[in-house]
Amino acid sequence: MSDRLARVTLLRLAEPGDTVMGRLVASYGPEAAVGQIRERALDPEFTRWFVSSHRRSPAGSQDGQPAARLARMLASWSARLETADAARDLAEGEWGGARLVIPGDPEWPTQLDDLGDSRPHALWLHGEADLRFSCLRSVAVVGSRAATPYGTHIAAEFGAGLGERNWCVVSGGAYGVDGAAHRGALAGETATVAVLACGTDVAYPSAHHQLFAAVRSQGVLVSECPMGAHPTRLRFLVRNRVIAALSRGTVVIEAAVRSGALNTAKHAIALNRHLAAVPGPVTSENSAGCHRLIRQGTATCVTAPEEMIELVGAMGADLAAEPRGPVLPRDQLDPETRRVLEAMPARIGVGPATIAVDAGVDLETVLSCLGGLAAAGYVERGSRGWRLRPEHP
Amino acid sequence: MSDRLARVTLLRLAEPGDTVMGRLVASYGPEAAVGQIRERALDPEFTRWFVSSHRRSPAGSQDGQPAARLARMLASWSARLETADAARDLAEGEWGGARLVIPGDPEWPTQLDDLGDSRPHALWLHGEADLRFSCLRSVAVVGSRAATPYGTHIAAEFGAGLGERNWCVVSGGAYGVDGAAHRGALAGETATVAVLACGTDVAYPSAHHQLFAAVRSQGVLVSECPMGAHPTRLRFLVRNRVIAALSRGTVVIEAAVRSGALNTAKHAIALNRHLAAVPGPVTSENSAGCHRLIRQGTATCVTAPEEMIELVGAMGADLAAEPRGPVLPRDQLDPETRRVLEAMPARIGVGPATIAVDAGVDLETVLSCLGGLAAAGYVERGSRGWRLRPEHP
Structure with a gap:
């Protein structure tokens, strides 16, 4: 029996993820593992390993003594072996268009x-x-x-x-x-x-x-x-x-x-x-x-x-863009102009002197900033003084 | 001028969060801070501190030399001081139903x-x-x-x-x-x-x-x-x-x-x-x-x-309940019964021997589990064998 046929057989014998079967196969290879199951005789070394590693597991108390549990697993594998037919499974699968890959094959994901x-x-x-x-x-x-x-x-x-x-x-x-x-x-x-x-x-x-x-x-x-x-x-x-x-x-x-x-x-x-x-x-x-x-x-x-x-992804090579909001034109103003803008009242206009006091900058600075802000559409001169434009950028 | 009146004045002089004013008040107390602003003469010690701590800050280059910046701040505080009237502010606020709390008051959040x-x-x-x-x-x-x-x-x-x-x-x-x-x-x-x-x-x-x-x-x-x-x-x-x-x-x-x-x-x-x-x-x-x-x-x-x-909250005292799903009756089955249940086909009924092979347990166990599962409403016996009940728990 080839390695490939033995593995097809194993798919029939144990449920996927059965770690006891997995350990058996890892220890003896798929062909010898199937052979031991066919003989209904596991290697005594394997039985010793199983008993010693399951002796203190809390699950052991529910399912009986480890040796008895292993014997029942072997019985269940053997029962399935009677109906397993690896050659037929392989032929049927390939006839249907599928392919089998096993460890060592080029397509096996290591x-x-x-x-x-x-x-x-x-x-x-x-x-x-x-x-x-x-x-x-x-x-x-x-x-x-x-x-x-x-x-x-x-x-x-x-x-x-x-x-x-x-x-x-x-x-x-x-x-x-x-x-x-x-x-x-x-x-x-x-x-x-x-x-x-x-x-x-x-x-x-x-x-x-x-x-x-x-x-x-x-x-x-x-x-x-x-x-x-x-x-x-x-x-x-x-x-x-x-x-x-x-x-x-x-x-x-x-x-x-x-x-x-x-x-x-x-x-x-x-x-x-x-x-x-x-x-x-x-x-x-x-x-x-x-x-x-x-x-x-x-x-x-x-x-x-x-x-x-x-x-x-690869470190440094697959970086996601940091989510950012739009850059507001406001961010590009220099700090003093920004302070003047932030001190501007929204509704009632005020004079430059009041703005200077509110912004904490001197009057000359306010006057020069107001010109730039007005040109950029941020502020306007109303009947009672300077104020923010309702639709400023 | 009392501590309280000095602090009411400070609310008028500087914008909230002004850390230079904050440092001045922390160093000399509110009354002396207002006094220095009124005299337009900060303690030379404070000026030295400001200049030395702002000399290398990158913001310094934008706003000019530190000494000149501090002088402009002082000018802006002094300008506001001219229109500030702490006694009136306090009276107006209290007349309107508000109350002032300052550090040291019983209601001050420390x-x-x-x-x-x-x-x-x-x-x-x-x-x-x-x-x-x-x-x-x-x-x-x-x-x-x-x-x-x-x-x-x-x-x-x-x-x-x-x-x-x-x-x-x-x-x-x-x-x-x-x-x-x-x-x-x-x-x-x-x-x-x-x-x-x-x-x-x-x-x-x-x-x-x-x-x-x-x-x-x-x-x-x-x-x-x-x-x-x-x-x-x-x-x-x-x-x-x-x-x-x-x-x-x-x-x-x-x-x-x-x-x-x-x-x-x-x-x-x-x-x-x-x-x-x-x-x-x-x-x-x-x-x-x-x-x-x-x-x-x-x-x-x-x-x-x-x-x-x-x-x-307090460690251990204010724990949130862990979000949990409902406990399914299935969770309360013993492991072997659960394996039998999980091996049950949904539509076409099968015999106990098939179930034993599928579940990986022996026939006797299957027979005893099936009785319990049927009584609990999980499985039923159809025309072709045992299967899951469509509306099982």
Whole structure:
């Protein structure tokens, strides 16, 4: 059995993100790991490691003794092995247009190695774009499925703005923020990556089938689930770690305090990736999760795609422009003229001597400043003296 | 001339916030300072200090040599002294219902001493509330005059929420955020403090005369300008330092990137007061100033009055509740039952053996979990096997 076939088998045996299986594969390689499961006999060394590292975990008390737990895991893997057929899986996937990439392949995104024992055994890809190349400059855009119009608007703006600047959008293909971010990216020419919690052929949610078709032609669909696998809540959650790991940083567009997007945010932090959140109205529950991340200092506050790129981009090379108001002509006046202008009354005109006292400058200065200010349209001489012009610059 | 009369005179001689006058008064006391101005002869020691401390300042080159600048200041103070009449000012103010407080008075808020040389010489107060007592637990609520409906809504919420918890709102009585914050506070029974950039009798803007009347009866109007003084741009700016200094912290509700509220924010930071900002839609220019403060780490992100009180309140005593979503019944299931639930298909029913494989647990566990899940309304037995109930908890 080849390394490739062994990894296809592994996709069937364990749920994505199973770190015990991950450790087994990391220790013995995929072929030997499958062999041990087929023999229903794990290496005693591995069993010793498992027992000693899980002895004091509080979860151990719920699920029984570590040795018994490991035996039950092995039984569950073996049960799945009986129905697994790697050669058929591989043929079916490739027949459907997908391709399998495994660690060591040129298209394997090596940043996934940061996931350690929860690194995917392999990935099914379906689409024109090269995953590894696309994710070199990529940002995960995540958020609420039940997004508000504000959230989908901002997600689309971020998708388009990142794409315009050649940054790839990684997201989950779901309703709400995910879909809007992909669509925003697809409006340009940059690739977008949708990481699914089901087989790439299942493409859930089905109402997004046109979106997924567009992603296949301009980007790539990604899944660590075998063909035909349907999404479960667990798969959604563990899928999020792949979204976070693929990209240089994650931005949460809209998230209630119990949103799945916050799970992706946690993975981003755990992986030492940048985390940002977009603020919104404090009256919106869908922004409460974002505000909490910002308040806690866990996420940086970003308000535009440029600011997100500044965060994840090369130091000094991808700086966002500082938001500035217009430069008022007033700013260009010299300090004394400004003091005279600021001392001018708005309605009732006054004489130069009063202005001199109010501005704290001498009369000669006032007279010379008034001439310039009048010429520039700031002040005018009314019936009772000098005053501001109602429509001054 | 008494200390009190000398300070009333000083309010006429220099613009609020004039730090050179402030230093003169701090060095010689108000009576001697007025005396030196009357004699048009400053103490040579003071002149030496001014010249040596302004010699290398870049502003010196614009306004001429330091000695000449000081002479011009003195000339401007003396010119104003000719028309000043402290006894009349005091009588007029008191006749109008206002009261003068000076440093050392029981009602003088000693936190203003943090302003150093720009500390007001005296304050005119008009209203029922005791200024010093009110400001012991106070928050400055500031923001755009041209606020959006979102901004005025949040300002009123903060005003009311702070008042309910016995925190006094300090603001500037202007249109927009200021007015809404005062009105929110007035809806309760706590005092509110309006610091004006004009005489308390002028009460600008005049369309707020009813608001100012309400502040007088439930709070207090504050000004360092003499009676009859009209507002100027400079007075608005220096007034902001008093708002920041009176309160324990400042919250910016809405501010464009060139808003006067950011000037108050700068004062709050310079005075080591807490600074917070409320986020808003990133599509709103009126929130861009707030977001910049949060992004730079200058301001804490706050979304509710409780969070502001947590920031300025006593450590550990005024904690805001952490925003939380509802606890789902799902959270209370034991881990194995949850895994079974998460492996359940949504539409097509499946047999317990399939569920066991999908969940990675053994058949017996599945059977016992399914009974409990069905009883709790999570799952049901369809024609083809077990599945999630469409309306499960």
